[in-house]
Amino acid sequence: MPECFRSVLERLDKDNELLHIRKPIDVRYISPLIVQADKPVWFHDPISFDIPVVSGLYWKRDRLARSLNWPESELGVRFPRGVQKMMDPVTVEEAPCQEVVKLGDEVDLTELPIPFLGERDGGAFISAGVLLARDDEGVVNAGVYRLMYRSRNETSVDLVTNSDLRRCYEAAFKRQEPLPIAVCIGVHPFEMLCAAFKAPPGVCEMNIAGGLHGEPVRMVAAKTSGLPVLADCEIVLEGEIAPVGWTVDEGPFGDFAGMYTGVRWNPTFSVKAMTHRRKPLFQVIQMPWENAWLGAVAMEAQILEVLSAAGVHTVAVRVTEGSACRWSVIVSIRKRAGGGKNALMAILSLPDTKHAVVVDEDVDIFDAEQVEWAKTFRVQADQDVIIISGAQGKHIDPSVRAWELPKGQLPTTSKMGIDATTPEGISPDHYEIITHPFRDKVKLESFL
Ligand SMILES: Cc1cc2nc3c(=O)[nH]c(=O)nc-3n(C[C@H](O)[C@H](O)[C@H](O)COP(=O)(O)O)c2cc1C
Numbered sequence: 001m002p003e004c005f006r007s008v009l010e011r012l013d014k015d016n017e018l019l020h021i022r023k024p025i026d027v028r029y030i031s032p033l034i035v036q037a038d039k040p041v042w043f044h045d046p047i048s049f050d051i052p053v054v055s056g057l058y059w060k061r062d063r064l065a066r067s068l069n070w071p072e073s074e075l076g077v078r079f080p081r082g083v084q085k086m087m088d089p090v091t092v093e094e095a096p097c098q099e100v101v102k103l104g105d106e107v108d109l110t111e112l113p114i115p116f117l118g119e120r121d122g123g124a125f126i127s128a129g130v131l132l133a134r135d136d137e138g139v140v141n142a143g144v145y146r147l148m149y150r151s152r153n154e155t156s157v158d159l160v161t162n163s164d165l166r167r168c169y170e171a172a173f174k175r176q177e178p179l180p181i182a183v184c185i186g187v188h189p190f191e192m193l194c195a196a197f198k199a200p201p202g203v204c205e206m207n208i209a210g211g212l213h214g215e216p217v218r219m220v221a222a223k224t225s226g227l228p229v230l231a232d233c234e235i236v237l238e239g240e241i242a243p244v245g246w247t248v249d250e251g252p253f254g255d256f257a258g259m260y261t262g263v264r265w266n267p268t269f270s271v272k273a274m275t276h277r278r279k280p281l282f283q284v285i286q287m288p289w290e291n292a293w294l295g296a297v298a299m300e301a302q303i304l305e306v307l308s309a310a311g312v313h314t315v316a317v318r319v320t321e322g323s324a325c326r327w328s329v330i331v332s333i334r335k336r337a338g339g340g341k342n343a344l345m346a347i348l349s350l351p352d353t354k355h356a357v358v359v360d361e362d363v364d365i366f367d368a369e370q371v372e373w374a375k376t377f378r379v380q381a382d383q384d385v386i387i388i389s390g391a392q393g394k395h396i397d398p399s400v401r402a403w404e405l406p407k408g409q410l411p412t413t414s415k416m417g418i419d420a421t422t423p424e425g426i427s428p429d430h431y432e433i434i435t436h437p438f439r440d441k442v443k444l445e446s447f448l
Pocket of ligand 1: 128145146158160163164195196198199291
C-alpha cells in the first residue's frame with residue numbers, strides 16, 4: 001500500500017522532524033505558531049474541537065523535500081518522473097476515509113478546526129483540500145482550491161483564475177446544473193503536489209501521483225456522487241458547486257505571493273456529506289510559504305523542460321523565495337557560445353516567469369553571494385540584460401496595475417533576463433578566485 005498522510009507524519013516523527021504541541025490551543029493561534037516553529041507541528045488539542053491539526057509540512061524548501069522524501073536540490077528533477085511513469089488509480093471497496101459517514105443534516109463544518117490564516121482574511125479558510133471533479137469527457141480533475149467557511153454546510157470556492165476546475169464548472173453552469181465535487185483533506189504530499197500541478201488535458205493528476213508513488217493511488221467511490229476520492233486521506237467533503245455563477249463575495253485572502261488579494265466574486269460549495277477516519281487529522285496549509293513551495297516544484301520542472309527543448313545543458317534550477325517561488329528564477333548551465341541568451345529566452349517564454357538570471361556551472365545558485373558575484377563581474381548591462389515588454393502578466397503582481405484595466409482584460413508585464421555567464425572572449429584566468437597559501441597545512445587549533 002502506498003504511503004499516506006499518516007505514514008509521512010510517522011516517518012518525520014522518527015527523524016525528529018515533527019513538533020508535538022499537546023497543550024490546549026486556541027485555533028486562532030495556529031497561524032502565528034506555525035510561522036514561529038522550526039518544524040511542522042501536530043496540535044493535539046485544539047480547544048472546542050475533537051480533531052487535531054497538522055500544519056507547516058511545506059513551509060520551507062527543505063521541509064517540503066523531507067515530506068516528499070526527495071533531495072532538496074532535485075525537486076524539479078524528480079517530479080517529471082511521475083509524468084513519465086503515470087499509473088491509473090485502483091478502486092477499493094472499503095476505505096479509511098469512510099470509517100465515519102455523515103450525510104445531509106449531520107454535516108457540520110464547525111466540527112473542523114478551520115483557522116484564520118491571515119489577519120485580514122475575510123473568513124476562516126480550508127486550505128489543504130484537493131478538489132476532485134469529472135470533466136465533460138469523464139476525466140477526473142484534481143486541483144487545490146481554498147474554501148472560505150460560510151455556514152455549517154456551505155463554503156465559497158475560488159474559481160476566479162482560469163483552471164481545469166473552472167472549465168468543468170463553466171460547462172455545468174452553461175447547462176444550469178450543479179457540478180458534483182469532492183474535497184480530500186489530509187492527503188499524501190505526492191497527491192497534494194500533483195493536484196497543485198496543471199496536468200495536460202485528458203490526464204488525471206492522480207495518475208501522476210501513482211507514478212511518483214511507484215504504485216497506483218487507492219480511490220473509493222464517494223458516498224453521494226460516486227466520484228472517486230482518495231481512499232487513504234483523512235477527511236472528505238462531498239457536495240456540489242451550485243450553478244449560481246460568480247455571485248458570492250469571497251476574500252480578502254492573504255495569498256501565496258505574501259500579499260492580500262481583495263474581495264472577489266465566486267460560486268459556493270454545498271456540502272452534502274462528510275466522511276472521515278475514526279480519529280481524523282485536519283491539515284492546514286499556511287500561507288504564503290506552504291502554497292508557494294508546493295507551486296515551486298512544478299515551476300522548476302517546467303523550466304527544466306523548456307530549457308531541454310531549447311537544447312540548453314542545464315546544471316541546476318532554483319526559483320527564489322523573494323519572488324514567492326515563482327516569478328524569479330536562477331539557473332546554472334554548461335554554456336556554449338550564446339547559450340546564456342538562449343536559456344533566458346526559453347525561461348522567459350513561460351507564462352509565470354518574470355525575472356531570470358543565468359550563470360555558469362561554477363556558480364552555486366543556492367549561494368546568494370556567488371550569484372551576486374556573477375551578476376557583478378560577468379555582466380555588462382547594455383549587452384547582457386534582455387527586456388521584453390507586453391508579455392502575459394498575472395493579476396496578483398501589484399506592479400502590473402490590474403485594477404486600471406477594463407473588466408475581464410488580462411494584464412501584461414515586462415520581463416527581464418540577466419545573462420551572468422562568462423562573456424565570450426574573456427579567458428577564465430580573469431576569474432581566478434584567490435586562495436590562501438598553506439591553507440591545507442596550517443590549522444588554527446594547533447596554535448591555540
Ligand atoms: C495550497 C494551495 C491553494 C491553492 N488555492 C487555489 C485557489 O484557491 N484558486 C486557484 O485558482 N488556484 C489555487 N491553487 C493553484 C491550483 O491548485 C493549481 O493551479 C492547479 O493546477 C489547478 O488545477 P486544475 O487546473 O487541474 O483544476 C492553489 C494551490 C495550492 C498549492
